[in-house]
Amino acid sequence: MMTETANTLPLHAVIAEQEKICQERPNNIIAHHTLGLLYRQAGRADEAIRELERAIELDGHSVESYINLGAIYFDRGDVARALELNEKALSITPQMAEAHVNIGLIRQQQGDAAAAVECYEKALQIDPQLLTAWLNLTSACTMLEQDDKAEEAARQAVTLEPDSGMAHNNLAVALYFKGKFKEAKQHLDRAKELGYSVDPRFVQGLQAKLGQ
Known part of the structure; x- marks a missing residue:
């Protein structure tokens, strides 16, 4: 036994x-x-x-x-x-990428998105494969209306972890602000398939842009 x-x-x-x-x-x-x-x-x-x-x-x-x-x-x-x-x-x-990400998240919560971006970028210089850094960088860049940078970070996250619902959701948001509504819908649907709880307000806003 x-x-x-x-x-x-x-x-x-x-x-x-x-x-x-x-x-x-x-x-x-x-x-x-x-x-x-x-x-x-x-x-x-x-x-x-x-x-x-x-x-x-x-x-x-x-x-x-x-x-x-x-x-x-x-x-x-x-x-x-x-x-x-x-x-x-x-x-x-000093080379602990996770600590840089954590400090970035704190700065972001405090409303200092620019400082948060600096922290996430420091983390990625240390560990370019750190998914949380790419995810958080996406949201911080979106807050700063740095749409190109947000899209780039979101795509990196999806490449690193294709089965991350959050990564697909973040990319959908980034694409929305770039006016790429059809592609945004594809990634939003994928986020749902992966079990991610998407914001219904974002779903409605995207549907409106698509005329649905």
Whole structure:
């Protein structure tokens, strides 16, 4: 009879196993970091924060812990703390593309799309294959009415991940603002097929342009 592996166990059981590991190895950075990620996955944010902070306490250069802790604070709406944590990660590892993307997203949420574009472009200089950077660059350029740049970024995202509903949706939006309504409809339909929840207002606006 085969025994269950960690990959087939329910999340609460995996968490219980990881808690035991942390109890047995209280100074193990990876153990606390992993438990923090599991807590976050389970929606237990306070406990996730505690474990990630413990990982950082054990190793002040635990860049991934700073990044993941920042993500929790961002989700909570504490963008100032999220920014601080991502900037700390960059001070340790300046070439961390993910941190540049995260800071860009914060800047974009703060309404500074130009600063966001700079962050996404820095990320792409480090990792040209980073899908989130292309996706976010598309939306930031759209905000700035940089339509050519938005279309280029959106096409790059679709090329990187043809089965990303968000990438096809972003490209549809970019094409809409370029007046390429038929092609926009094609990508919007593909986004729907892939299960992406499209904005009904955008659907209506595009249909109006197509005379439907």
